[in-house]
């Protein structure tokens with residue numbers, strides 16, 4: 390059903406990443422020295438609105454909208470539709486044949502006495518998604534630009550509906566399961582839930598009748614490295630992999646050029662590729678899609694967005710984030726106990742978040758034990774009358790102890806730049822956690838107040854965890870949705886807004 394002529398990926402479009410010092414988040418997240426005015430519910434709704442407003446802002450900042458035009462709203466909506474349009478397979482292969490979905494009751498139910506009179510009709514099952522189904526993105530109707538947290542497209546804060554496609558199984562598919570060779574690859578850093586998604590993709594592929602399923606070891610590198618061979622996958626292999634963290638297939642940064650990946654895919658007969666990864670991975674997947682298209686290959690490329698940092702716009706929550714927040718609280722609690730038990734104790738916890746402070750922020754909110762939370766979106770000073778250290782002194786004087794939570798991307802202007810990049814080209818950040826720890830010790834020594842500073846960096850312990858129940862469910866739905874896209878399409882990329890629709894996806898009864 391859906392194919393993409395121009396996949397948009399987080400890295401190729403700033404719309405999907407949360408840039409540092411983003412104005413809107415700066416406004417919303419201005420809570421450095423206390424959380425009293427925020428609760429999680431408002432945070433979520435604010436985030437949601439902030440997320441969507443990012444798309445709007447990117448348009449209005451381009452000065453594309455003439456609000457004096459009486460038709461500006463419909464033009465805006467048309468543009469939104471166009472940019473989020475999902476081309477059909479027949480756009481690329483006009484003669485492509487469709488087949489009745491194999492993801493249906495009739496195909497999977499064995500002949501038993503219960504069905505002596507015949508199988509229930511699929512028409513009566515009502516388990517498929519209509520291609521025209523849409524999900525409404527925006528949930529808050531701000532009636533005034535001065536309404537708390539309002540993010541508006543026009544000066545009057547008009548209500549503009551924005552619709553995205555609904556994910557889920559379709560009645561017709563465009564790949565015969567017996568002709569599919571599906572490959573799964575996991576790239577970038579680890580994230581809780583990778584195994585859950587792999588597992589669900591394999592299980593759903595089998596439900597559709599696909600038997601030839603392989604895993605590509607160690608990210609895109611697995612396509613080129615001669616020492617790495619494909620891993621055959623089946624329900625039996627993946628049955629219990631969700632019980633542990635990491636990725637069954639392994640991950641890596643860097644890798645071969647896209648043309649080589651596609652050549653290897655051709656050689657191996659892979660016509661369906663599931664990529665699990667973040668912005669870099671999706672940039673790669675987009676390039677693979679374009680290369681397949683250039684070579685006129687009928688290949689489906691489906692991306693499942695993975696970012697433990699939760700920094701993809703249009704998505705409320707990416708898998709692994711919830712687990713990370715839950716796990717981070719253990720570190721915060723340890724920091725609190727250490728700080729509270731020491732004379733003038735200061736506990737500092739560094740959490741992940743290259744360019745965003747969502748993990749730091751939400752775990753701080755959830756823990757209720759953090760006095761200062763430093764995130765990349767909000768600039769701050771360490772020194773000076775309004776600096777963090779001065780506030781720490783105040784906390785020590787008034788409370789006797791303090792807990793600080795820092796996101797790894799915070800305070801980058803205060804540490805020396807490394808000028809290094811990793812194998813994928815990501816900038817290697819300066820270690821602000823270590824820096825603030827040292828500066829805190831130095832500061833209290835200088836002012837002659839004793840302070841017992843304890844530093845905790847649980848980064849890799851958090852990343853290696855298995856997904857919690859909430860992420861497990863999200864991963865299951867994402868794995869299923871990845872499939873319901875791929876079999877429908879020739880070559881496609883998942884887009885965050887499909888996944889946003891996860892809550893409405895119907896699961897085929899088993």
Ligand SMILES: Nc1ncnc2c1ncn2[C@@H]1O[C@H](COP(=O)(O)OP(=O)(O)O)[C@@H](O)[C@H]1O
Nearest residue numbers: 576577642643644666667668669670672673813
């Ligand atoms: N612009 C790009 N084009 C093609 N491949 C890319 C691009 N950016 C990153 N990649 C590849 O994607 C993989 C994962 O990228 P990385 O940035 O490490 O993780 P993440 O996907 O989590 O952001 C790496 O193998 C990297 O080489």
Ligand SMILES: O=P(O)(O)OC[C@H]1O[C@](O)(COP(=O)(O)O)[C@@H](O)[C@@H]1O
Nearest residue numbers: 577578579667696697698741742743
């Ligand atoms: O040590 P590594 O593998 O470079 O990973 C560190 C990075 O991983 C992350 O947790 C997630 O990054 P990716 O989404 O790119 O995998 C970042 O917050 C962090 O900067």
Ligand SMILES: [Mg+2]
Nearest residue numbers: 577667668669
């Ligand atoms: Mg990345």
